[in-house]
Amino acid sequence: MTRLLNNPDNFPVESAEGFLLANKRHVRGLYGGAVRATKTPEGKVALVIGGGTGHYPAFAGWVGHGMADGVVMGNIFSSPSAAQAVSVAKAAERGGGVLIAFGNYAGDVLHFGDAAAQLSAQGIPARAVVTTDDIASAGPEEKEKRRGIAGWVPVFKATGAAAERGMNLDEVERVFHKANDRTRTLGVAFSGCTLPGDSEPLFTVPEGKMAIGLGVHGEPGIAEVDFGTADEVAKVLVERLLEERPEGADNRVIALLNGLGTAKYEEMFVTFRAIHRLLEEAGLEIVDGEVGEFATSLDMSGVSLTLHWPDDELVELWNDPVDTPTIRRGTVDAGDLRDDIHTLSQDPTRIAVTEEGSEESRALAAKMADTLDKVAAMLREKMSELGKLDSYAGDGDHGTGMQRGSENAASAARKLLNEGAGAGTLLAGAGEAWSATAGGTSGALWGVILGAAGQGVGDADVPSAEKVAEIVDEVTTTLQQVGAAEEGDKTMLDALLPFTRALKDYVGQGNLAESWNKAATVAAGAAQQTADLSPRIGRARPLAEKSVGHADPGAVSLAYVLATIGEDL
Amino acid sequence: MTRLLNNPDNFPVESAEGFLLANKRHVRGLYGGAVRATKTPEGKVALVIGGGTGHYPAFAGWVGHGMADGVVMGNIFSSPSAAQAVSVAKAAERGGGVLIAFGNYAGDVLHFGDAAAQLSAQGIPARAVVTTDDIASAGPEEKEKRRGIAGWVPVFKATGAAAERGMNLDEVERVFHKANDRTRTLGVAFSGCTLPGDSEPLFTVPEGKMAIGLGVHGEPGIAEVDFGTADEVAKVLVERLLEERPEGADNRVIALLNGLGTAKYEEMFVTFRAIHRLLEEAGLEIVDGEVGEFATSLDMSGVSLTLHWPDDELVELWNDPVDTPTIRRGTVDAGDLRDDIHTLSQDPTRIAVTEEGSEESRALAAKMADTLDKVAAMLREKMSELGKLDSYAGDGDHGTGMQRGSENAASAARKLLNEGAGAGTLLAGAGEAWSATAGGTSGALWGVILGAAGQGVGDADVPSAEKVAEIVDEVTTTLQQVGAAEEGDKTMLDALLPFTRALKDYVGQGNLAESWNKAATVAAGAAQQTADLSPRIGRARPLAEKSVGHADPGAVSLAYVLATIGEDL
Incomplete structure (x- = not known):
């Protein structure tokens, strides 16, 4: 709603x-x-546009x-008057005449015609x-009765460039x-907009449904269908538009x-991805694509897709320079296109074994790879x-981050093991993989933990229980430095520090597995x-007050990992 | 929500x-x-930005x-990894070194630092x-702990231009x-955003309240206050920012x-109007203003205001050409600024009396002006x-349109009457005024009705009852042509046509007042x-199915006007 x-x-x-x-x-x-704001040349045709x-x-x-050259601005969803249009046209005209262009709405037709x-x-x-x-507002045999919606953009762009x-x-x-003859639009809406000062929307669409072809003021559409995925919405829009x-x-x-109002850029990009693929599959060349807000309807939820089918002249006019508050093109000469960047998501393999580990370290590494698999499953x-x-x-x-990170860590570990990595290299490589996949704060910290652990363990010996306690202590110190946190800050350190102290205490009293499990x-x-x-x-740090009364997810997941490691010792 | x-x-x-x-x-x-996509010059510093x-x-x-030069793209609200940043930076760098710039979030600090x-x-x-x-995320004495939000725009713009x-x-x-030292932002939020796939928002703000200083991921703000008008929201933002x-x-x-997500352009313009005034009142020169979406938070509802305080160098860097998917500037040379357009809303007086009406027509006009006052009041x-x-x-x-139109018509009639207008000129002028103020379809049609009536009445004689019935018939025919509607289309014609026929019938049987009132x-x-x-x-025509069962507002208002006129005959 308008707030x-x-x-x-x-x-x-x-x-x-x-x-x-x-x-x-x-x-x-x-x-x-x-x-x-700027003067236009004498004799130029003035393009005046407008509406509600x-x-x-x-x-x-x-x-x-x-x-x-000028815009006539009406009230909310209501056409401006003829007097307004005359005033704007007179200020815009330069002796070449005036073209007043607008959507095909009754009030606009009356006033602008007048x-x-x-x-x-x-x-x-x-x-x-x-x-x-x-295309939803009248059949193909009555094209002249159709409403104008977001197709305004390519039509006014071409017309303005011509002028x-x-x-x-x-x-x-x-x-x-x-x-205009080469432009077709179809929209879908998920909910209506609310006029300023009103508390109820102009119309509603039932939960789980979407309205196809609803107008930008809530004019009736052609069908109400089940709401699908972004890919399915793209399919509906492209298929119907390609029929015409x-x-x-x-x-x-x-x-x-x-976007009609509250659809966000990220979801529109997801939808455009599917639209692009469907258009390519239909054998079409996508001369240009634009994703954004062009013709909104206050806070209506929905999107519309416009296909403009240009000939050579219209392609040229589309590419002509333009400088308006919201559409700008033909700016600085940014230079030649690059041809050295090709792929979106090829993860450069950064982990490599430079030297094989000792036999006993490789045996330890094999055990660790198994444990990492269990951690990922857990x-x-x-x-x-x-x-x-x-x-x-x-x-x-945090849940998805830990899951993604640990799975990638386990699979990197397996790869390194096959290449002869010792335990230290395996842990460091697993840490890099974890950090690269999980992102976020916890991804970075787990990268640090595994990296520091790998450095402590090395690729030569199997560390004693006492040495393990020492390594854990070093890891904890490193983490404290990197994370710039202290005990009591409600972070994973609140589990790690007690663990570290307990492990140091217990490790003199029993074997590693026993001590570790007690500390865990x-x-x-x-x-x-x-x-x-x-x-x-x-x-x-993005933490809300509402977290009080709930355990810290980083501390809890750390405790789970420590327990899973303990089972394998 | 993300749909x-x-x-x-x-x-x-x-x-x-x-x-x-x-x-x-x-x-x-x-x-x-x-x-x-384009090649950059050798030796250029590469600016790499990024985050969730x-x-x-x-x-x-x-x-x-x-x-x-490059962007590192993380998961939703989650920092990208160091490996991602290294990949992008290596593709962007040209021998001049890399500046990696980002908001001050823990995950970003860790990964980008690494x-x-x-x-x-x-x-x-x-x-x-x-x-x-x-400024909401930490006090002035701990500026270095503050988060980065929409201030990214002027800071990255200046830095990119420098590079x-x-x-x-x-x-x-x-x-x-x-x-960065010269940039301050404060935001207000009215409701939280919903992560893709979730059904509940990350956070909520109580109805009627707004949260001041809430972060772009729902981080706690500094206060929850009563929701005010747009002017009051502007005041909160400007006052707090000017303190720093x-x-x-x-x-x-x-x-x-x-806009943080679902605030719409129109309401942001309303708010910016107040911000502009407050900044001017504070003695500041507004070098440039931008209203739009720059740093959103999915479908969060709210806005933030950024004040950037440039020195000469920063003004120049702000104005340097830029060509990105969303920020473009320094385009075509659009020519000199106009100085012949000054005011926003000065209504050009279009109605004038060219020739005084006859004495009896002026007497009729005076009666009509009284009636128009009553119509407006009704x-x-x-x-x-x-x-x-x-x-x-x-x-x-329709209610506000009729009210505005009739009031302006009555006041225009009064003015014309003082200038000596006859009844015809008075009606025509009232029609122009009605149409100019009301806009919309009904505004245009009432302009047509009064204009056609004025033409029929003229400025010489007082028409007889039969002549009035004839004029009404002509008005109806004109309206039918202009409106391109027929009886049964659920428009004002469904009241006007029966009135016209009835008036013609009754007018032979009694005086004008009697006939008119019966027809009304x-x-x-x-x-x-x-x-x-x-x-x-x-x-x-924007009509919804839901209108079935409810009378047409245009027909109803017409009947009211006819009845009010009848009272005065």
Whole structure:
């Protein structure tokens, strides 16, 4: 819902004023809307666009060199008046005539048509033209009745570029119609938007459903279907749009994925990935792709896909320079494209065995690789428990982080073992793999733990119980330095420090396995006691107050790992 | 919540792939993230930025000429690994060394610090530096502990421009620290974000409250206060930020209002309007203002304000050309600024009396002006009833539209009357004023009604009852043509046509007042009967199915107006 507002009655005017203040470089306000801040050449055709407010960047975000000369700004979802359009058109026109372009909505048709007639009567050649890209709003046999939605972008871009090139009014209008004829859009919505000052949305879509073809003001769509994955949503959009390939289109498309309000960039990128693949599978060449917010509907949840099928002229016009508040292109000459970077996710193998370990160290390494497998299996089992704990303390990814990290560590260890690694190299390599895969704070710390342990163990001897206790002590000291934390800060150290002290105490009294397991029990108890601690804030650590009363996930997972190691000793 | 996803585990990778596919002109993907698609000059310092995913445009949206050379992309809200950073840095570096810059988060500090150490050990000079702009995350005496948030934009912009200019690593690092020292951010949040695949948000803010200083992953803020108006939110942000004017700052600021996820552009503009005023009142010069989404937190609701206090060097670096997926500047030369457009909302007075009306027409005009006052008063009273009806049929603005339009019409009529207008000119002028203020479809149609009536009435005679019935008939025909509607389409015509027929019938049988009032009763009945009609869809008219069972607001308001006129005859 709209939360930032003053008196709802003043919302459209205050929003327009804020827009103008934030975009002084591009626009100047006047009665009815705004025109470019810069002077345009005499004789240039003026492209004036507009409609109701609530769709930003449509329409005010597109005023500037290479696109619109002026924008007429209405109230929320309500067309501006003819008087407003005349005011803006007169400020924008430079003797070449005016093309007033807008979506095909009743109020806009009436007012802008009236404005064009008034301007013509005053000796300013003016024409009103409508975009009709929304394939859901009328059948293919009634294309002229369709609404205009996000297809505004390629149509206004082409038209604005044509006018900027100095084409006359007839030519600019020809480009407008060609671009519109070659543009198709389909949207899906998951929930409606709420008007400023209202508490209820304009419409709702049942939970688990999505509406196909719903208009940007809640106009009825063509179907309500079950909500699928991002890939399935992409399929619906692409398939329906490809059913209506425009006459004269070749295999080139420009694809725009538009967020309607609350769809976020990351999920739109996930969806665009599938759209790109489907278009390629259909044999199409994707001349350009744009993912972002172009024609919104306040806080409506959903996306629309626009396919623009350019010919040579339209490709050129699309690539022409443009400089508006929200669309900019044709900037600095950034130089030649690189051809030395090819792949997204090929993990460079960074772990290598430079020298084989001793026979006994390799035997120890084999044991350790088995233990790492068990640790990974255990952490997969504990994944959701750790994730839940982390949802109190952080962002809930500790479970998945530990699971991914330990699995990659185990598999790196296996690889190194086959290459003849001793125990020290194996541990260090496993640590690097853990850190590289898990990311996050805990990934880094486990990388440090295993790396420091590997350094202590080395590739020659099998350490005695006392030596193991020493190594654990060194690891703990290193971790304290790297993590810059202290006991009581509610971190994994609150389990590790008691473990280290207990192991040192017990190791004189029995064998390693016995001492380790007793110390691991101490660690498990200490981990549970972290529930009583307050989180350490500072050094920008993302811990919430709500973690009080819940054990620290890092301490708990450490205790689990220590116990699993103990079983194997 | 995140709705568009496939397997949540794959979300970050799929999102990164989609980003790369949509931005081929700017970026090339590789293990760990992405680098510029274009070749950079030998010896150039490489700026590598990065952190967790979920904050787009931070960080991938800032790779390109004039800003970053590479981006390291982590999992959702989780730092990337040192191995990823090393991979990206190696692909980005050109012999001038690497500056790795990021927010001050524990995981990032560990991994990027490690990466810088690894690169240096391999002979590539590399330094890890952190931004610390979030004033809520630690006190002024512990500035170095603060988190980095949306202040990334001016800091990375300055640093990237410095590197693009060919400054060496020491100089680029100097600019980084200066820019960071002069940048302060404070955010407010109204609700938390939901991680992909989760059904519950990471955190919640109580209804009616807002959290000040909450971090971009839900880190605790400094206070929870009552939610105020946009102006009050602006005041909180500006006042707290001005308490921390950086050392050495003069009176220049660059202000960035950042949407955290679901705040919409229109409400951000409303807020920016107040911010701009407050900064001016504080005697500051606003060098530049930016309103948009820069550092988001998935679908978190809230905004943050960043104040960057540039010196001469930082102003220049801010204005240097840049070409990234989301920040572009320094494009085409758009020419000189206009100085002939000054005011936002000065309504050009379009109505004028060219010739005085006859005495009797002026007397009629005076009566009409009184009636228009009564119509306006009546419509103010009916405003919420009509708004409610329209919430079923459209977007709920019919009540406010009729109220605004009729009030402006009445005041224009009064003005024209004082200038000696006859009845025809008065009606036409009132129609223009109605249409100009109300906008929307009904505003246009009422403009047409009054204009056509004025033409029929003229400025000479007082029409007879029969002539009035004729004029009404002409008005109805004109309206039908303009509105392109027919009886039964569920529009105001469904009341106007029965009224017109009834008036014609009754007018032979009694005086005008009697006939008019009887016909008005017919219109009122017909208006109520529109409840049974289905809305006319097509010509992109925004009517929802839910209007069935509710009378058409346009027909109802017409009947009210007819009845009010009748009282005065």
